Amino acid sequence: MPMRNAVTKLIPLALATAGLAGALTACSTPHAPAPAALAGFPSAPQPDNPVVYRDGNTELLADGSLVLPLDGYDAYAQPTDRTLLTDALTTVESTCMQAHGAHLPAGYATMDMPKPLPPLTYYGVTTTAQARTTAYRLPGTDDTRNTTQALATTADQNAFYGNSGCAQAAHASLQLSRADNAFNTVQDLRSQALLSLIADPALKTANAAWSSCMKTAGYDYATPTGPGHDKSLLGKGLPTPPGSSLPPVSPDERTAAQTDVTCKQKTNYLQTYATLAAEHQNRLIEQNTQKLQQALHDWQTVLTTARTHAGAPHGSPTPTP
Numbered sequence: 001m002p003m004r005n006a007v008t009k010l011i012p013l014a015l016a017t018a019g020l021a022g023a024l025t026a027c028s029t030p031h032a033p034a035p036a037a038l039a040g041f042p043s044a045p046q047p048d049n050p051v052v053y054r055d056g057n058t059e060l061l062a063d064g065s066l067v068l069p070l071d072g073y074d075a076y077a078q079p080t081d082r083t084l085l086t087d088a089l090t091t092v093e094s095t096c097m098q099a100h101g102a103h104l105p106a107g108y109a110t111m112d113m114p115k116p117l118p119p120l121t122y123y124g125v126t127t128t129a130q131a132r133t134t135a136y137r138l139p140g141t142d143d144t145r146n147t148t149q150a151l152a153t154t155a156d157q158n159a160f161y162g163n164s165g166c167a168q169a170a171h172a173s174l175q176l177s178r179a180d181n182a183f184n185t186v187q188d189l190r191s192q193a194l195l196s197l198i199a200d201p202a203l204k205t206a207n208a209a210w211s212s213c214m215k216t217a218g219y220d221y222a223t224p225t226g227p228g229h230d231k232s233l234l235g236k237g238l239p240t241p242p243g244s245s246l247p248p249v250s251p252d253e254r255t256a257a258q259t260d261v262t263c264k265q266k267t268n269y270l271q272t273y274a275t276l277a278a279e280h281q282n283r284l285i286e287q288n289t290q291k292l293q294q295a296l297h298d299w300q301t302v303l304t305t306a307r308t309h310a311g312a313p314h315g316s317p318t319p320t321p
Contacts, residue, residue, distance in 0.1 A: 040072030040296060044080055053271060058278040060270060064119040064126025069281040070193070073292050074186045075179070075299045076114050085179075086110045088306035092173050096166035102159035103152060104166070114183060123273065124224035124260060131257035135249045136228040175305050178298035185295045189288060193280040200280070206272045213263035219256060224264070227256055 043059060045051075051067075053060035059067040071077040075085065090109040097104040119126050120138055151157045160166050171177070197203055207223050214221055221227055228234075233256055235247025264270060285292060 040292070041075065041078050041081070041299075043067050043072070044078060046079065053274065055271070055274050056278050057282070058274045060274055064130070065116070066119070066270075066274060066277070068190075068277055069285055070186050070190050073285075073295050073299075074183060075303060076183060077116065081299075081303060082113075084303065084306050084310055085174075086113065087310035088174055089113070089170055092170040092309050093160070093166045096169050097156070097159055100159040100166070102156040102166075104156075104160065105151070108151070109170075120228065122225075123270070124228060124264075125257045126261070128258065128261050131261050132254055133249075135253045135257040136234060137249060138228075173305075174309065175302055179302045182295035182298040182302075185291050189281070189284045189291075193277070193284055197276055197280045200276055202272065202276055206267065206269050209267040210263050210269050213266055214259065217259045217263075219259065224260065224269070227260060 043057075046061065049061045049063050049065075051059045052062050057069050057072070061067065067077075075081040086109075093109040094104050118138060120130075120136065125131050125136055151160060158165065210224055211220075211222055219227070221230070231246070234253055235250045236252040238247035238250045240247045
């Protein structure tokens with residue numbers, strides 16, 4: 001059957017962000033202007049996650065995540081449009097399951113919709129608050145469980161996944177093959193941008209500055225994702241509970257994470273990364289206007305179809321190809 005989600009091809013990087021609360025002020029610099037060839041989805045304000053730093057068409061949000069240029073060509077990256085697609089999928093699949101006398105658990109319809117990975121995956125611990133609580137632990141690991149219910153019966157599973165089942169019917173009804181194509185286009189370009197960013201001497205210089213700062217505190221890591229993969233640090237000094245792969249977050253781990261955030265502040269690591277990431281992505285946008293034009297056209301079709309099924313108000317403004 002068609003798959004509603006495309007495989008994520010992003011590569012976790014040794015990148016870092018500053019301790020954001022009060023550490024950065026909103027500002028704008030002219031390093032990375034948006035390409036004029038295309039106008040993608042605008043960046044929608046998020047009142048609960050405000051912008052704390054801006055450089056051209058790149059934004060750093062309060063939770064440590066970044067809004068990068070290629071996000072403007074991905075409806076899944078737009079909170080309002082993502083909600084619209086979620087509502088449409090839920091409506092179509094739930095109605096179909098009811099017609100089969102089957103039950104679809106809440107949240108199941110979009111369980112495999114592509115989800116953005118947390119900032120920690122790409123550039124390490126991000127905020128002082130995070131350092132003091134969860135430190136280097138990714139959401140969904142250790143004691144965090146997936147609360148989405150499974151399909152209860154074999155009949156429910158067959159109704160959803162079987163030939164001409166509800167998952168397949170919803171995929172066709174919402175024209176999600178177009179969403180898959182558009183998402184894959186953007187993911188491929190994101191991966192290319194990340195690979196070129198890894199090789200950028202300016203990023204290597206930023207890594208070295210952060211690493212040097214960490215060494216003064218007794219920590220020897222080449223890049224900001226190093227601590228999160230160091231099992232000798234994670235939970236240091238505490239026993240591993242039965243059934244767990246790691247000890248809980250320990251005081252030593254929290255101390256390392258707070259030092260990490262301080263070093264990112266001192267070296268302006270994320271500001272450097274944001275500027276470089278925008279430059280690499282904007283270059284690819286300029287080189288792939290035809291592909292991105294098609295992606296925007298596909299998203300326009302999918303979002304228009306989703307509105308008719310969800311009965312929802314407009315999401316973020318739909319770009320005009």
